[in-house]
Every structure is written in C-alpha cells, then in structure tokens.
Amino acid sequence: MLKVITLFIALLFYFNTGFAQETVVRKHRLTDQVTERISVLKSDKSTRQGLYQAVTEKDIAVASGSFDHDKKTGLWHFYDPQGQLLQNYDYTKKALLFEAPEDTTSNLRYFVDKTLTDTDRTAKPVKAGGRYFGYIPYLKMFKLPEDLMGISRAASYVAIELLVSPGGRLADFKVHLFSGLNYHKVFNMSTDMPNEEDKIFIPATVNGDPIGCRIMIKCWINNDGGLELP
Structure with missing residues (x-):
C-alpha cells in the first residue's frame, strides 16, 4: 500500500509540475x-x-x-x-x-422591420458582454477622420448602427455622425471584426420567431476622436 501511495504522490507531483503554466x-x-x-x-x-x-x-x-x-x-x-x-x-x-432589465435611460434602441401590436411578445437582441463592455469592440473600430477632428465635441454625438440578422450575426455596421442642427454624415464600416465572437448575438424574436433587428447606440466623441459610451 505504501508503494502505491508513494507512486500516486509522485505522479501527482509530475502532473502538477508538468502541466501547471x-x-x-x-x-x-x-x-x-x-x-x-x-x-x-x-x-x-x-x-x-x-x-x-x-x-x-x-x-x-x-x-x-x-x-x-x-x-x-x-x-x-x-x-x-x-x-x-x-x-x-x-x-x-x-x-x-x-x-x-433595460429602461428608457439606456443608450441603446432597437428597431425591427415589422409593425408590432400590443399582443406581440418581443425579445431584443443580446450581446455577450452586456450593454457596456460587449459593445466596446465596435467603438474601437471608429475614429474621426483627420479633417473632422476640429468638430465641436459639445455639439456633436455619434450613433452606431448595427444590423443583427435573424441568425444572430452582424449583417451591417454603420456609424452616424451628428453635429449642430443639420450636419449628418454616415460612415459604412466593415463587418469583418477582429474577433469572430464580436459578430455573434442572441437574435431578437417576435412571438418566439427570430427576426432581424437594428441596434442604435448613442456615443460621445473623446478628445482623440474615438468613441466612448456615456
């Protein structure tokens, strides 16, 4: 029995030292x-x-x-x-x-191409990572072009627009820049995100059926021309 115990301890030491990183x-x-x-x-x-x-x-x-x-x-x-x-x-x-739960103070809004009734059961698309951390990869994809770096930060904001397919994948990615009363510029972004998981969502549903959904995310512009969530 002693030999068996000794052998077990030796093997345990081997595995711990061999595989611990x-x-x-x-x-x-x-x-x-x-x-x-x-x-x-x-x-x-x-x-x-x-x-x-x-x-x-x-x-x-x-x-x-x-x-x-x-x-x-x-x-x-x-x-x-x-x-x-x-x-x-x-x-x-x-x-x-x-x-x-998400209320009206959220910076995210959701839109489907379907007229909804009071009896429809709806579920929004969900990003693994939550409504703050989960959307940081999209913020990092955009920076103000050099010719717009002088734009007033106080009078401007950005809305990220993501189209999530019924299959739960990123289908379209746009950035809307608004400034003052009338300025609106749209940037068409690549959907080829650095990490594959950033393209994956739990899709929206209406009455249990998956449906395409647009997510609009309001952001602020920092001093470096990047985006931040409020």
Missing part, C-alpha cells in the same frame, strides 16, 4: 476609460490564460472572468461603469444566465 499580468488600455488586466502565459505573452478584469479609472470592474488557452471559459460577469450588474454569461455552456 506560469502566468504574468499585463495591462492594456482598452478605451480612454477602461483598462484590461490580463493574465497571460509567461512563456507566450500572446496567449491569455487565467483571470481577466476590465476596470474603469475609478477601479470599478466592468468585466471579470477567466481564459483557458486564449478562450473565454466558465462564468463571466459584466457591469456598467457604476458597478451595477448587467449580465452573467457562461462561455463554456454558451448560455445567458442573467440580463438586467
């Missing part, structure tokens, strides 16, 4: 307001492994979860910049576990 934490500014704290392999700093957090300048977490060999795994939590829980999403099961 040392990590380090890297910081990366995601937006002007949000910084990522990413655990990566010490031997390969391009591979995310272990804990992840995205925090505001006030050190409030807007996203927390874990990576396993560069893939999101398990339960992730997503918050607004005030620390209110917006969403729980299980990336292993690909399951939405919680989505906070």
Whole structure:
C-alpha cells in the first residue's frame, strides 16, 4: 500500500509540475476609460490564460472572468461603469444566465422591420458582454477622420448602427455622425471584426420567431476622436 501511495504522490507531483503554466499580468488600455488586466502565459505573452478584469479609472470592474488557452471559459460577469450588474454569461455552456432589465435611460434602441401590436411578445437582441463592455469592440473600430477632428465635441454625438440578422450575426455596421442642427454624415464600416465572437448575438424574436433587428447606440466623441459610451 505504501508503494502505491508513494507512486500516486509522485505522479501527482509530475502532473502538477508538468502541466501547471506560469502566468504574468499585463495591462492594456482598452478605451480612454477602461483598462484590461490580463493574465497571460509567461512563456507566450500572446496567449491569455487565467483571470481577466476590465476596470474603469475609478477601479470599478466592468468585466471579470477567466481564459483557458486564449478562450473565454466558465462564468463571466459584466457591469456598467457604476458597478451595477448587467449580465452573467457562461462561455463554456454558451448560455445567458442573467440580463438586467433595460429602461428608457439606456443608450441603446432597437428597431425591427415589422409593425408590432400590443399582443406581440418581443425579445431584443443580446450581446455577450452586456450593454457596456460587449459593445466596446465596435467603438474601437471608429475614429474621426483627420479633417473632422476640429468638430465641436459639445455639439456633436455619434450613433452606431448595427444590423443583427435573424441568425444572430452582424449583417451591417454603420456609424452616424451628428453635429449642430443639420450636419449628418454616415460612415459604412466593415463587418469583418477582429474577433469572430464580436459578430455573434442572441437574435431578437417576435412571438418566439427570430427576426432581424437594428441596434442604435448613442456615443460621445473623446478628445482623440474615438468613441466612448456615456
């Protein structure tokens, strides 16, 4: 029995030393307001492994979860910049576990090409990552052209327009720039997002049937010409 126990301990030590992978934490500014704290392999700093957090300048977490060999795994939590829980999403099961109610103060609006009645049962499209962190990749895709950098920030705003197909994929991506009383310029953006998961949504439904839906997201323009969610 002693030999068996000794052999088991030796094997356990082998597996722990052979497969445990040392990590380090890297910081990366995601937006002007949000910084990522990413655990990566010490031997390969391009591979995310272990804990992840995205925090505001006030050190409030807007996203927390874990990576396993560069893939999101398990339960992730997503918050607004005030620390209110917006969403729980299980990336292993690909399951939405919680989505906070959305009211008229939200910066997102949803539109379907269908006349709705009072009896229709509707469900909006949902982005894994929640209504704040989940849309940051779209904000990062746009920057004011050089010839518009002088535009008044106080008199201007941007609306991101996303078309989500009934199959839950990004079908169209536009950016609308509004300034003053009459200025309106539309930028047609590529739908080829850097990460495939950024193109995936839980689609909108009407009476249980998937339907295409446009999402409009109001944003502000920062001093560098990038976009921020209010």
